[in-house]
Amino acid sequence: MRAFNRDNLKHAIRSSVRRVYEAQTTTPDLYRNTLDCFSAAIDSVVQGISLDDWLLQERERQIQKTKQNAIGSLHEEVMGSIDGVENLPVGNLIDVICHRKRIVAEIKNKHNTTKGNHKVTIYRDLVKAVEKYPGYTGYYVEVLPLKTAVYNEQFVPSDNQISARLPARDDIRKIDGRSFYALLTDEKNALDELYRELPTLVAEIINEEFGTQLKSDAVTSSAAFDFNFTKAYGKK
Known part of the structure:
Protein backbone atom coordinates (compact mmCIF):
# COMPACT_ATOMS: atom_id res chain seq x y z
CA MET A 1 0.00 0.00 0.00
CA ARG A 2 1.32 3.46 -0.88
CA ALA A 3 -0.88 5.67 1.30
CA PHE A 4 -1.04 3.47 4.41
CA ASN A 5 1.11 1.23 6.54
CA ARG A 6 -0.84 -2.02 6.20
CA ASP A 7 0.06 -3.37 9.63
CA ASN A 8 -0.88 -0.10 11.36
CA LEU A 9 -4.14 0.06 9.41
CA LYS A 10 -5.02 -3.51 10.31
CA HIS A 11 -4.33 -2.88 13.97
CA ALA A 12 -6.40 0.32 13.95
CA ILE A 13 -9.59 -1.30 12.64
CA ARG A 14 -9.29 -4.68 14.42
CA SER A 15 -11.53 -3.80 17.36
CA SER A 16 -14.34 -2.44 15.17
CA VAL A 17 -14.19 -5.44 12.86
CA ARG A 18 -14.44 -7.75 15.88
CA ARG A 19 -17.57 -5.96 17.07
CA VAL A 20 -19.17 -6.24 13.64
CA TYR A 21 -18.58 -9.98 13.53
CA GLU A 22 -19.82 -10.45 17.09
CA ALA A 23 -23.01 -8.56 16.22
CA GLN A 24 -23.55 -10.97 13.33
CA THR A 25 -23.28 -14.00 15.62
CA THR A 26 -25.37 -12.67 18.53
CA THR A 27 -29.16 -12.84 18.73
CA PRO A 28 -30.51 -9.55 20.10
CA ASP A 29 -33.08 -9.54 22.90
CA LEU A 30 -36.00 -7.63 21.37
CA TYR A 31 -37.70 -7.24 24.75
CA ARG A 32 -34.72 -5.84 26.69
CA ASN A 33 -35.77 -2.21 26.18
CA THR A 34 -39.52 -2.95 25.94
CA LEU A 35 -40.79 -3.86 22.48
CA ASP A 36 -43.38 -1.46 21.06
CA CYS A 37 -46.17 -4.02 20.69
CA PHE A 38 -48.49 -1.49 19.04
CA SER A 39 -45.99 -0.61 16.33
CA ALA A 40 -45.19 -4.29 15.78
CA ALA A 41 -48.84 -5.20 15.30
CA ILE A 42 -49.58 -2.32 12.94
CA ASP A 43 -46.41 -2.79 10.86
CA SER A 44 -47.09 -6.52 10.50
CA VAL A 45 -50.52 -5.80 9.05
CA VAL A 46 -49.21 -3.08 6.72
CA GLN A 47 -46.49 -5.42 5.38
CA GLY A 48 -48.89 -8.32 5.06
CA ILE A 49 -46.71 -10.62 7.17
CA SER A 50 -47.21 -12.60 10.36
CA LEU A 51 -46.04 -11.23 13.68
CA ASP A 52 -43.52 -14.06 13.88
CA ASP A 53 -42.05 -12.98 10.53
CA TRP A 54 -42.00 -9.38 11.73
CA LEU A 55 -40.00 -10.40 14.81
CA LEU A 56 -37.43 -12.16 12.61
CA GLN A 57 -37.24 -9.03 10.47
CA GLU A 58 -36.79 -6.82 13.53
CA ARG A 59 -33.96 -8.99 14.82
CA GLU A 60 -32.15 -8.60 11.51
CA ARG A 61 -32.73 -4.84 11.61
CA GLN A 62 -31.27 -4.57 15.11
CA ILE A 63 -28.26 -6.69 14.14
CA GLN A 64 -27.64 -4.38 11.19
CA LYS A 65 -27.97 -1.32 13.43
CA THR A 66 -25.43 -2.77 15.86
CA LYS A 67 -23.05 -3.39 12.96
CA GLN A 68 -23.43 0.18 11.73
CA ASN A 69 -22.72 1.52 15.22
CA ALA A 70 -19.63 -0.69 15.44
CA ILE A 71 -18.13 0.80 12.29
CA GLY A 72 -19.32 4.34 12.97
CA SER A 73 -15.81 5.48 13.86
CA ASP A 186 -0.11 13.09 -0.03
CA GLU A 187 -1.54 10.29 -2.20
CA LYS A 188 -4.42 11.36 -4.46
CA ASN A 189 -5.78 7.80 -4.66
CA ALA A 190 -5.53 7.03 -0.93
CA LEU A 191 -9.27 6.47 -0.47
CA ASP A 192 -9.42 4.26 -3.56
CA GLU A 193 -6.56 2.19 -2.13
CA LEU A 194 -8.29 1.89 1.24
CA TYR A 195 -11.53 0.73 -0.36
CA ARG A 196 -9.81 -1.97 -2.40
CA GLU A 197 -7.79 -3.34 0.51
CA LEU A 198 -10.46 -3.18 3.21
CA PRO A 199 -12.35 -6.44 2.38
CA THR A 200 -9.12 -8.44 2.48
CA LEU A 201 -8.12 -6.87 5.79
CA VAL A 202 -11.53 -7.60 7.31
CA ALA A 203 -11.38 -11.26 6.25
CA GLU A 204 -7.87 -11.59 7.67
CA ILE A 205 -8.86 -10.07 11.01
CA ILE A 206 -11.96 -12.23 11.46
CA ASN A 207 -10.06 -15.38 10.48
CA GLU A 208 -7.33 -14.58 12.99
CA GLU A 209 -9.71 -13.63 15.79
CA PHE A 210 -12.40 -16.27 15.40
CA GLY A 211 -10.74 -19.14 13.55
CA THR A 212 -12.97 -18.79 10.49
CA GLN A 213 -11.95 -19.15 6.86
CA LEU A 214 -13.65 -16.17 5.29
CA LYS A 215 -12.55 -14.95 1.88
CA SER A 216 -13.05 -11.54 0.31
CA ASP A 217 -12.88 -12.63 -3.33
CA ALA A 218 -16.65 -12.83 -3.79
CA VAL A 219 -16.87 -9.18 -2.77
CA THR A 220 -13.92 -7.69 -4.63
CA SER A 221 -14.55 -9.63 -7.85
CA SER A 222 -18.18 -8.51 -8.06
CA ALA A 223 -19.08 -5.86 -10.64
CA ALA A 224 -21.00 -4.10 -7.87
CA PHE A 225 -17.77 -3.55 -5.91
CA ASP A 226 -16.39 -1.02 -8.41
CA PHE A 227 -19.85 0.26 -9.33
CA ASN A 228 -20.72 1.19 -5.74
CA PHE A 229 -17.49 3.13 -5.30
CA THR A 230 -17.97 4.95 -8.59
CA LYS A 231 -21.52 5.91 -7.62
CA ALA A 232 -20.15 7.46 -4.41
CA TYR A 233 -17.05 9.19 -5.78
CA GLY A 234 -17.32 9.27 -9.55
CA LYS A 235 -14.64 8.19 -11.99
CA LYS A 236 -11.04 9.27 -11.59
Whole structure:
Protein backbone atom coordinates (compact mmCIF):
# COMPACT_ATOMS: atom_id res chain seq x y z
CA MET A 1 0.00 0.00 0.00
CA ARG A 2 1.32 3.46 -0.88
CA ALA A 3 -0.88 5.67 1.30
CA PHE A 4 -1.04 3.47 4.41
CA ASN A 5 1.11 1.23 6.54
CA ARG A 6 -0.84 -2.02 6.20
CA ASP A 7 0.06 -3.37 9.63
CA ASN A 8 -0.88 -0.10 11.36
CA LEU A 9 -4.14 0.06 9.41
CA LYS A 10 -5.02 -3.51 10.31
CA HIS A 11 -4.33 -2.88 13.97
CA ALA A 12 -6.40 0.32 13.95
CA ILE A 13 -9.59 -1.30 12.64
CA ARG A 14 -9.29 -4.68 14.42
CA SER A 15 -11.53 -3.80 17.36
CA SER A 16 -14.34 -2.44 15.17
CA VAL A 17 -14.19 -5.44 12.86
CA ARG A 18 -14.44 -7.75 15.88
CA ARG A 19 -17.57 -5.96 17.07
CA VAL A 20 -19.17 -6.24 13.64
CA TYR A 21 -18.58 -9.98 13.53
CA GLU A 22 -19.82 -10.45 17.09
CA ALA A 23 -23.01 -8.56 16.22
CA GLN A 24 -23.55 -10.97 13.33
CA THR A 25 -23.28 -14.00 15.62
CA THR A 26 -25.37 -12.67 18.53
CA THR A 27 -29.16 -12.84 18.73
CA PRO A 28 -30.51 -9.55 20.10
CA ASP A 29 -33.08 -9.54 22.90
CA LEU A 30 -36.00 -7.63 21.37
CA TYR A 31 -37.70 -7.24 24.75
CA ARG A 32 -34.72 -5.84 26.69
CA ASN A 33 -35.77 -2.21 26.18
CA THR A 34 -39.52 -2.95 25.94
CA LEU A 35 -40.79 -3.86 22.48
CA ASP A 36 -43.38 -1.46 21.06
CA CYS A 37 -46.17 -4.02 20.69
CA PHE A 38 -48.49 -1.49 19.04
CA SER A 39 -45.99 -0.61 16.33
CA ALA A 40 -45.19 -4.29 15.78
CA ALA A 41 -48.84 -5.20 15.30
CA ILE A 42 -49.58 -2.32 12.94
CA ASP A 43 -46.41 -2.79 10.86
CA SER A 44 -47.09 -6.52 10.50
CA VAL A 45 -50.52 -5.80 9.05
CA VAL A 46 -49.21 -3.08 6.72
CA GLN A 47 -46.49 -5.42 5.38
CA GLY A 48 -48.89 -8.32 5.06
CA ILE A 49 -46.71 -10.62 7.17
CA SER A 50 -47.21 -12.60 10.36
CA LEU A 51 -46.04 -11.23 13.68
CA ASP A 52 -43.52 -14.06 13.88
CA ASP A 53 -42.05 -12.98 10.53
CA TRP A 54 -42.00 -9.38 11.73
CA LEU A 55 -40.00 -10.40 14.81
CA LEU A 56 -37.43 -12.16 12.61
CA GLN A 57 -37.24 -9.03 10.47
CA GLU A 58 -36.79 -6.82 13.53
CA ARG A 59 -33.96 -8.99 14.82
CA GLU A 60 -32.15 -8.60 11.51
CA ARG A 61 -32.73 -4.84 11.61
CA GLN A 62 -31.27 -4.57 15.11
CA ILE A 63 -28.26 -6.69 14.14
CA GLN A 64 -27.64 -4.38 11.19
CA LYS A 65 -27.97 -1.32 13.43
CA THR A 66 -25.43 -2.77 15.86
CA LYS A 67 -23.05 -3.39 12.96
CA GLN A 68 -23.43 0.18 11.73
CA ASN A 69 -22.72 1.52 15.22
CA ALA A 70 -19.63 -0.69 15.44
CA ILE A 71 -18.13 0.80 12.29
CA GLY A 72 -19.32 4.34 12.97
CA SER A 73 -15.81 5.48 13.86
CA LEU A 74 -14.06 3.44 11.14
CA HIS A 75 -12.65 6.41 9.24
CA GLU A 76 -11.30 8.08 12.38
CA GLU A 77 -9.54 4.80 13.18
CA VAL A 78 -8.16 4.53 9.65
CA MET A 79 -6.92 8.12 9.73
CA GLY A 80 -5.33 7.49 13.11
CA SER A 81 -3.19 4.78 11.51
CA ILE A 82 -1.59 7.35 9.18
CA ASP A 83 1.83 8.56 10.25
CA GLY A 84 1.51 11.80 12.20
CA VAL A 85 -2.31 11.64 12.54
CA GLU A 86 -3.92 11.11 15.95
CA ASN A 87 -7.44 9.73 16.44
CA LEU A 88 -8.60 11.53 19.57
CA PRO A 89 -10.81 9.92 22.25
CA VAL A 90 -14.53 10.62 22.36
CA GLY A 91 -15.29 13.84 24.21
CA ASN A 92 -12.69 16.02 22.53
CA LEU A 93 -13.68 19.07 20.49
CA ILE A 94 -12.42 17.34 17.35
CA ASP A 95 -11.95 13.80 16.03
CA VAL A 96 -8.46 13.86 14.53
CA ILE A 97 -5.41 16.07 14.60
CA CYS A 98 -2.29 16.12 12.44
CA HIS A 99 0.44 18.42 13.75
CA ARG A 100 2.67 17.71 10.77
CA LYS A 101 -0.01 19.08 8.41
CA ARG A 102 -1.38 21.60 10.93
CA ILE A 103 -4.86 20.10 10.60
CA VAL A 104 -7.74 19.50 13.00
CA ALA A 105 -10.90 17.79 11.78
CA GLU A 106 -14.38 16.62 12.62
CA ILE A 107 -15.24 13.48 10.62
CA LYS A 108 -18.73 12.56 9.46
CA ASN A 109 -19.37 9.45 7.39
CA LYS A 110 -22.03 10.87 5.08
CA HIS A 111 -23.04 14.28 3.78
CA ASN A 112 -26.55 14.03 5.26
CA THR A 113 -25.52 12.69 8.67
CA THR A 114 -25.39 16.11 10.29
CA LYS A 115 -28.39 18.38 10.72
CA GLY A 116 -28.15 22.16 10.41
CA ASN A 117 -28.03 22.98 14.12
CA HIS A 118 -25.31 20.38 14.68
CA LYS A 119 -23.24 21.91 11.87
CA VAL A 120 -23.25 25.15 13.84
CA THR A 121 -21.85 23.27 16.83
CA ILE A 122 -19.17 21.67 14.64
CA TYR A 123 -18.20 25.09 13.25
CA ARG A 124 -17.81 26.53 16.73
CA ASP A 125 -15.82 23.52 17.93
CA LEU A 126 -13.47 23.89 14.97
CA VAL A 127 -13.05 27.59 15.75
CA LYS A 128 -12.13 26.72 19.35
CA ALA A 129 -9.68 24.10 18.08
CA VAL A 130 -7.86 26.46 15.70
CA GLU A 131 -7.73 29.07 18.45
CA LYS A 132 -6.03 26.45 20.62
CA TYR A 133 -3.67 25.60 17.74
CA PRO A 134 -2.88 28.90 15.97
CA GLY A 135 -1.99 28.48 12.32
CA TYR A 136 -3.93 25.23 11.97
CA THR A 137 -6.88 24.69 9.61
CA GLY A 138 -10.11 23.09 10.82
CA TYR A 139 -11.94 20.74 8.47
CA TYR A 140 -15.48 19.43 8.55
CA VAL A 141 -15.09 16.19 6.59
CA GLU A 142 -17.94 14.50 4.71
CA VAL A 143 -16.40 11.15 3.79
CA LEU A 144 -19.28 10.28 1.47
CA PRO A 145 -20.15 13.49 -0.43
CA LEU A 146 -23.38 14.42 -2.14
CA LYS A 147 -23.52 13.21 -5.77
CA THR A 148 -19.77 12.50 -6.11
CA ALA A 149 -18.95 16.16 -5.41
CA VAL A 150 -15.34 17.23 -4.89
CA TYR A 151 -14.80 20.28 -2.67
CA ASN A 152 -12.48 22.02 -0.27
CA GLU A 153 -14.28 25.22 0.57
CA GLN A 154 -15.10 27.57 3.41
CA PHE A 155 -17.52 26.00 5.88
CA VAL A 156 -20.31 28.52 6.53
CA PRO A 157 -23.38 26.82 8.01
CA SER A 158 -26.54 28.78 8.72
CA ASP A 159 -27.36 29.60 12.32
CA ASN A 160 -31.15 29.56 12.71
CA GLN A 161 -30.96 31.53 15.93
CA ILE A 162 -29.58 34.57 14.15
CA SER A 163 -31.09 33.78 10.72
CA ALA A 164 -27.72 34.17 9.04
CA ARG A 165 -24.66 32.23 8.02
CA LEU A 166 -21.72 32.09 10.37
CA PRO A 167 -18.64 34.13 9.39
CA ALA A 168 -16.63 32.78 6.47
CA ARG A 169 -13.05 31.93 7.39
CA ASP A 170 -10.26 30.46 5.30
CA ASP A 171 -9.17 28.31 8.23
CA ILE A 172 -12.60 26.67 8.74
CA ARG A 173 -13.39 24.44 5.77
CA LYS A 174 -15.65 21.71 4.44
CA ILE A 175 -14.07 18.91 2.42
CA ASP A 176 -15.07 15.62 0.80
CA GLY A 177 -13.56 12.34 1.96
CA ARG A 178 -11.45 11.56 -1.06
CA SER A 179 -9.86 15.01 -0.98
CA PHE A 180 -9.22 14.80 2.76
CA TYR A 181 -7.52 11.41 2.57
CA ALA A 182 -5.34 12.79 -0.23
CA LEU A 183 -4.50 15.79 1.96
CA LEU A 184 -3.49 13.62 4.92
CA THR A 185 -1.43 11.09 2.95
CA ASP A 186 -0.11 13.09 -0.03
CA GLU A 187 -1.54 10.29 -2.20
CA LYS A 188 -4.42 11.36 -4.46
CA ASN A 189 -5.78 7.80 -4.66
CA ALA A 190 -5.53 7.03 -0.93
CA LEU A 191 -9.27 6.47 -0.47
CA ASP A 192 -9.42 4.26 -3.56
CA GLU A 193 -6.56 2.19 -2.13
CA LEU A 194 -8.29 1.89 1.24
CA TYR A 195 -11.53 0.73 -0.36
CA ARG A 196 -9.81 -1.97 -2.40
CA GLU A 197 -7.79 -3.34 0.51
CA LEU A 198 -10.46 -3.18 3.21
CA PRO A 199 -12.35 -6.44 2.38
CA THR A 200 -9.12 -8.44 2.48
CA LEU A 201 -8.12 -6.87 5.79
CA VAL A 202 -11.53 -7.60 7.31
CA ALA A 203 -11.38 -11.26 6.25
CA GLU A 204 -7.87 -11.59 7.67
CA ILE A 205 -8.86 -10.07 11.01
CA ILE A 206 -11.96 -12.23 11.46
CA ASN A 207 -10.06 -15.38 10.48
CA GLU A 208 -7.33 -14.58 12.99
CA GLU A 209 -9.71 -13.63 15.79
CA PHE A 210 -12.40 -16.27 15.40
CA GLY A 211 -10.74 -19.14 13.55
CA THR A 212 -12.97 -18.79 10.49
CA GLN A 213 -11.95 -19.15 6.86
CA LEU A 214 -13.65 -16.17 5.29
CA LYS A 215 -12.55 -14.95 1.88
CA SER A 216 -13.05 -11.54 0.31
CA ASP A 217 -12.88 -12.63 -3.33
CA ALA A 218 -16.65 -12.83 -3.79
CA VAL A 219 -16.87 -9.18 -2.77
CA THR A 220 -13.92 -7.69 -4.63
CA SER A 221 -14.55 -9.63 -7.85
CA SER A 222 -18.18 -8.51 -8.06
CA ALA A 223 -19.08 -5.86 -10.64
CA ALA A 224 -21.00 -4.10 -7.87
CA PHE A 225 -17.77 -3.55 -5.91
CA ASP A 226 -16.39 -1.02 -8.41
CA PHE A 227 -19.85 0.26 -9.33
CA ASN A 228 -20.72 1.19 -5.74
CA PHE A 229 -17.49 3.13 -5.30
CA THR A 230 -17.97 4.95 -8.59
CA LYS A 231 -21.52 5.91 -7.62
CA ALA A 232 -20.15 7.46 -4.41
CA TYR A 233 -17.05 9.19 -5.78
CA GLY A 234 -17.32 9.27 -9.55
CA LYS A 235 -14.64 8.19 -11.99
CA LYS A 236 -11.04 9.27 -11.59
